Amino acid sequence: MSLGSLPNVFDPAFASDPDSLTKLAHYPSRPPQVGGEQGVGSHKDSGVLTHLLLESASRGLQVQGLDGQWIDAPPVDGAFVVNIGEVLEVATDGYLRATPHRVLTPAGASPRTSIPFFFGPTLQARVPRLRLPVGLRAETHGISHDESNQLHSTYGDNMWKAKMRAHPEAFARWHTDTPRPAATTTHLRN
Ligand SMILES: O=C(O)CCC(=O)C(=O)O
Numbered sequence: 799m800s801l802g803s804l805p806n807v808f809d810p811a812f813a814s815d816p817d818s819l820t821k822l823a824h825y826p827s828r829p830p831q832v833g834g835e836q837g838v839g840s841h842k843d844s845g846v847l848t849h850l851l852l853e854s855a856s857r858g859l860q861v862q863g864l865d866g867q868w869i870d871a872p873p874v875d876g877a878f879v880v881n882i883g884e885v886l887e888v889a890t891d892g893y894l895r896a897t898p899h900r901v902l903t904p905a906g907a908s909p910r911t912s913i914p915f916f917f918g919p920t921l922q923a924r925v926p927r928l929r930l931p932v933g934l935r936a937e938t939h940g941i942s943h944d945e946s947n948q949l950h951s952t953y954g955d956n957m958w959k960a961k962m963r964a965h966p967e968a969f970a971r972w973h974t975d976t977p978r979p980a981a982t983t984t985h986l987r988n
């Protein structure tokens with residue numbers, strides 16, 4: 799996992815007060831006649847790694863391939879779904895890419911419960927950017943660049959950005975005085 803760096807390269811970022819979170823997510827059933835959309839829109843997780851526990855009959859999770867196509871990701875018995883988060887994409891210079899994913903709950907869908915575990919470092923920690931060995935560097939396209947989604951190597955900044963985007967009304971109401979991610983944060987480019 800350290801991709802040519804020392805095996806403990808990430809340890810300091812997780813050493814004190816790592817900000818991991820386990821969430822219990824419930825998606826109610828949808829009678830066939832109820833329109834609209836429900837679920838989770840397309841996004842990438844903002845942290846390092848997510849371990850997602852799904853019920854064995856769970857449906858609706860999709861991941862996006864490099865060609866833009868959405869692919870069903872049904873559960874595998876006895877296994878977690880593992881999502882690469884944006885901070886890990888930054889740390890590996892895009893060798894590991896944050897996986898866009900979404901949850902669909904079409905009309906008629908059964909209720910769904912999932913348990914994601916977001917494995918995150920200390921909020922203030924700047925996660926080190928690895929120096930990839932030449933062979934691996936040849937296989938990476940670098941960090942994805944999107945003006946509307948800046949990536950930050952400090953986990954707290956990256957997570958805050960994602961929260962602001964996911965909950966604009968709450969931020970407009972309760973966080974009018976909240977600064978955006980620190981000005982010192984690097985805006986990473988390819
Ligand atoms: O419920 C799921 O299967 C995925 C949820 C998710 O992507 C998230 O909470 O970030």
Ligand SMILES: [Fe+2]
Nearest residue numbers: 841842843899
């Ligand atoms: Fe997610």
